[in-house]
Amino acid sequence: MGLLVLEACGGSSTARDEQAWRLAEKAYGEGGDRSAYRLWAGLDPSGPKGREAHQRLALADQRYRHAIDLFRTYQPGVREAMQEGLALGPMDPAHYLTLARLCAERGITFRAVDFYRKYLNQEPAPAEASAARLELGSLSAGQDPFPPLFAENNRPLESPRPAATPIWALGLLAPPLALVLYLRLRNQRRSLRGLLADRPEWHPTVAYHLGCLRHEFLKHRVGPLGEPLRAIARAQSSADKNQFLHDRLAQGAPMRLAWRAQLHALERSMGIAWKLDSVDPLFRPARVAMERLGRQRWPIRQADAKRLLVAHAALMTFDQQLSDLVAGLVRCCVDEALLREVVESTRSEWVTGQVPLDEVYIAPVPPGVEVDVFRTDLRIVLKNIVRNAIQAMATAPAPRRLALDVQVEPEATGEEFVVFRVRDSSPCGLHSSDSKGIDMEHGLGIVNTALRRYDGSLQVVLESDGYAKAVRVRFFHSQRNLAKDDAA
Amino acid sequence: MKRLLVIEDGNEYAEFARLFLSAHFHIEVAQRSVDALACLRGGPMDALLIDLRFDRAQETDLVGDVKATAERLFGGDRDRALRHLQDQQGVLILAELRAAGFGQRAVFIHEFLPRRMENLRRLYGLVFALPSFDSAAVLRALEGAD
Numbered sequence: 001m002g003l004l005v006l007e008a009c010g011g012s013s014t015a016r017d018e019q020a021w022r023l024a025e026k027a028y029g030e031g032g033d034r035s036a037y038r039l040w041a042g043l044d045p046s047g048p049k050g051r052e053a054h055q056r057l058a059l060a061d062q063r064y065r066h067a068i069d070l071f072r073t074y075q076p077g078v079r080e081a082m083q084e085g086l087a088l089g090p091m092d093p094a095h096y097l098t099l100a101r102l103c104a105e106r107g108i109t110f111r112a113v114d115f116y117r118k119y120l121n122q123e124p125a126p127a128e129a130s131a132a133r134l135e136l137g138s139l140s141a142g143q144d145p146f147p148p149l150f151a152e153n154n155r156p157l158e159s160p161r162p163a164a165t166p167i168w169a170l171g172l173l174a175p176p177l178a179l180v181l182y183l184r185l186r187n188q189r190r191s192l193r194g195l196l197a198d199r200p201e202w203h204p205t206v207a208y209h210l211g212c213l214r215h216e217f218l219k220h221r222v223g224p225l226g227e228p229l230r231a232i233a234r235a236q237s238s239a240d241k242n243q244f245l246h247d248r249l250a251q252g253a254p255m256r257l258a259w260r261a262q263l264h265a266l267e268r269s270m271g272i273a274w275k276l277d278s279v280d281p282l283f284r285p286a287r288v289a290m291e292r293l294g295r296q297r298w299p300i301r302q303a304d305a306k307r308l309l310v311a312h313a314a315l316m317t318f319d320q321q322l323s324d325l326v327a328g329l330v331r332c333c334v335d336e337a338l339l340r341e342v343v344e345s346t347r348s349e350w351v352t353g354q355v356p357l358d359e360v361y362i363a364p365v366p367p368g369v370e371v372d373v374f375r376t377d378l379r380i381v382l383k384n385i386v387r388n389a390i391q392a393m394a395t396a397p398a399p400r401r402l403a404l405d406v407q408v409e410p411e412a413t414g415e416e417f418v419v420f421r422v423r424d425s426s427p428c429g430l431h432s433s434d435s436k437g438i439d440m441e442h443g444l445g446i447v448n449t450a451l452r453r454y455d456g457s458l459q460v461v462l463e464s465d466g467y468a469k470a471v472r473v474r475f476f477h478s479q480r481n482l483a484k485d486d487a488a
Numbered sequence: 489m490k491r492l493l494v495i496e497d498g499n500e501y502a503e504f505a506r507l508f509l510s511a512h513f514h515i516e517v518a519q520r521s522v523d524a525l526a527c528l529r530g531g532p533m534d535a536l537l538i539d540l541r542f543d544r545a546q547e548t549d550l551v552g553d554v555k556a557t558a559e560r561l562f563g564g565d566r567d568r569a570l571r572h573l574q575d576q577q578g579v580l581i582l583a584e585l586r587a588a589g590f591g592q593r594a595v596f597i598h599e600f601l602p603r604r605m606e607n608l609r610r611l612y613g614l615v616f617a618l619p620s621f622d623s624a625a626v627l628r629a630l631e632g633a634d
Contacts, residue, residue: 215541219597220500224621227508244507316620323599412583413576414600414608417561448563457563474561 017047024053028090037090037122053089060088064095072102074449093122097132104135105383106376112136191280193325195270200374202270203329204453207372209266210322217262218319221255224248225293226312232305246298255294259287282321289314331478332378334369334418336362339404342382352390358398363405370478371418373454381450382420385458385471389424396426401466408477416477423467447473489514491532492630493592495524495581496539501597505537508623513630520549521581528590535630536585536594542577551580579608586612595629597621 024039040057043050063085071078085091100115116136120129196202228245231237249255263276263283277287289311296308332338339362346352371378386402393400403423408416451458456475463470492513494502502517509515516533518524527533547554550573558569573580582594593614600608600617608615616629 219620220498224500224504227504227621227623241507244503247503410607410611412611413579414604414611415576416603416607451563452565455562455568457561 014047017044017049020044021049021053037093040090056089057092060085060090061092063088064091068095068098068102071099073446074453093119093124096122097124097128100132101135105380108376190272190274190276192276192282193280195272196325196329199270204372205269206266207326207329209262209269210326213262213266214319214322217258218315218322221248221258222290222293222312222315223319226309226316229300229305229309229312232300233302233309235302242299245300249293249296250298255290259290259294282318282325286315286318289318329372331370331372332375334365334371334378334406334420336365338375338378339365339382339406342379342386343402343404345379346383346386346390349387352387355390355394355400356398357390357393357400357402359401359403361401361403363403365406366408369406369408369418371454371475372478373450373456373475377450377454381447381456381473382422384447385420385422385473389422389426389471392426392428393424396428396468399425399466401425403467409474417474418477420473420475421470422473423463423470425466425468427468490534490631491516492535492537493518493524493527493533494537495519495578497542497545497577498539501537501539504621504623509627509630512627520545521551521584524581524585525588525590528585528588528592533590533592536582536592537626537630538578538582538594538596540578540596540598541575543574545574545577550574550577551584552577579612582612582615593630593632595626597626 020039020043024036024043027039028036037057040053043053045051045054063081067078067081067085070081096115096119100112100119103112103115113136116132119132120136123129124132192206196206225245225248228237228241231241232245252258253261259277267274267276277283292311293308293315296304300308343360343362382404386404389402393402401424403421405421405423407419407421409419410416447458450456451473454475456473458474459472461470461472462468490513492505492509493516494505495518496502497519499517502515505513505515513534516527518527524536542550547570550570552573554566554569554573557573558564558566561572562568578596585594591613593616594612596615596617597620598617599619605615605617618625618629
């Protein structure tokens with residue numbers, strides 16, 4: 001519309017170029033104008049401003065495509081690449097559909113809906129619009145498990161910021177109250193529990209680091225202090241028990257440093273800039289107890305031992321709390337409905353929907369099977385494998401058979417593996433014996449990334465009984481349903 | 489006096505045992521599977537106290553083949569396989585001892601899940617686990633008074 005107005009007004013080409021550019025830039029700067037891309041793309045590239053706009057659009061498009069590729073392959077740097085693109089110019093609306101589909105596939109419903117709407121607002125061709133509307137309509141309402149993946153403004157997204165506290169509203173008479181309220185709110189946002197609620201993608205790493213903290217520090221350093229302290233408290237100690245206690249308390253790395261090293265590793269893994277044991281109501285009392293143990297002078301008298309036993313008990317309670325916290329981290333219940341959903345969802349795609357299948361068999365799943373994997377990631381992994389199986393069967397002779405089942409395989413360690421087996425009747429792909437050998441163009445780059453993240457593995461094996469091959473995806477059976485297995 | 493074999497890659501379990509269990513057991517220590525087998529073959533042993541994680545042990549001292557484990561379980565990733573073998577080494581050593589015919593009570597200081605505990609007992613017979621270094625509880629488990 002802006003361009004039409006300019007045409008009607010006449011004027012020199014340079015002035016028109018300038019004016020059109022200002023209008024396009026303003027539309028983009030205001031952020032809400034959906035036609036910004038069209039305005040930019042519509043600028044005459046023979047003029048200096050139009051040329052610049054087209055160059056910037058091309059550069060921005062490279063960044064947007066790069067961001068989408070990173071997102072598609074689970075790599076870091078998505079936000080940064082998007083921000084770089086946004087700094088250069090508006091995004092080609094066609095990318096909204098790609099993003100919407102990727103988000104939908106990963107169960108990021110909130111974002112998917114947003115992208116579908118943005119795409120439809122660009123008035124795409126009727127066929128594409130119709131498909132997008134259908135896909136949008138099929139999205140089930142669900143809570144967005146992730147923070148916004150694509151920032152469309154410059155608001156920093158790295159760390160959750162404390163909510164602004166309306167100190168002014170409390171009046172000048174109550175500044176201490178406001179300060180307490182402010183700190184409490186801020187610390188709630190900064191607690192590990194709060195952070196984990198917002199960032200499920202941190203769960204595997206945090207579970208690992210909490211396991212290390214519990215094993216290295218709480219079990220081996222703190223745990224054995226109880227016996228010699230009790231002996232002193234009962235006046236039943238001996239020189240060697242005192243020495244044992246001294247070795248644990250005062251020798252080697254100072255207790256405070258050993259504690260901080262563990263916590264620092266955890267904080268660094270999450271990229272947070274504050275100390276958890278300063279702000280987190282779970283960690284703070286543990287730090288106080290640890291410091292009480294660490295600064296104890298020698299020799300330890302009976303009364304000291306009683307006080308230290310209180311600190312020891314506090315740290316043992318903390319250990320139990322960490323165990324409970326880990327128990328609440330991500331895991332996925334595996335059932336027949338999940339397998340059915342994977343097959344139906346894959347079959348609803350246009351390409352796989354064209355392949356006639358003579359038999360689809362989904363075996364009953366044993367009860368109580370759980371894996372420490374996001375349900376969305378598990379769906380992506382299984383969908384990719386099912387998709388490949390169906391596509392491989394497109395060129396195979398009938399009967400085309402597909403089967404999914406789940407088996408629990410025990411290990412010599414007493415642990416168990418959950419094995420997802422996808423069998424099909426096409427021999428295509430049998431050259432690969434594991435995930436490393438499989439053609440990455442078949443979407444298995446994403447599968448590999450997910451497998452690495454969750455300590456999973458993949459194998460392709462020969463099958464019989466009417467099937468040519470089976471892809472076996474294996475994850476550890478969840479050991480966290482009763483929350484006791486992280487601090488061996 | 490009864491004899492206890494402590495199997496660990498460090499010295500915490502042995503120190504604990506010498507201090508708090510030596511009135512009831514003569515303590516022997518092994519830091520590798522081969523040493524444990526040698527101890528058991530050298531004379532009668534009444535019970536085993538085993539650490540689970542051997543993260544200070546050399547790769548060559550571990551029970552389990554890193555390469556084979558990597559290929560079988562971790563898509564060829566050696567680092568993950570090594571970590572797995574270290575984290576579960578105590579049970580793998582117990583498996584070796586059982587395979588060699590040694591069926592003594594084995595005690596871990598570890599909170600295994602009930603399901604895993606069931607698996608361990610099914611695989612290795614007399615296996616017990618305690619959540620912490622509580623000498624009275626450890627003694628009960630080792631002596632079979634639990």
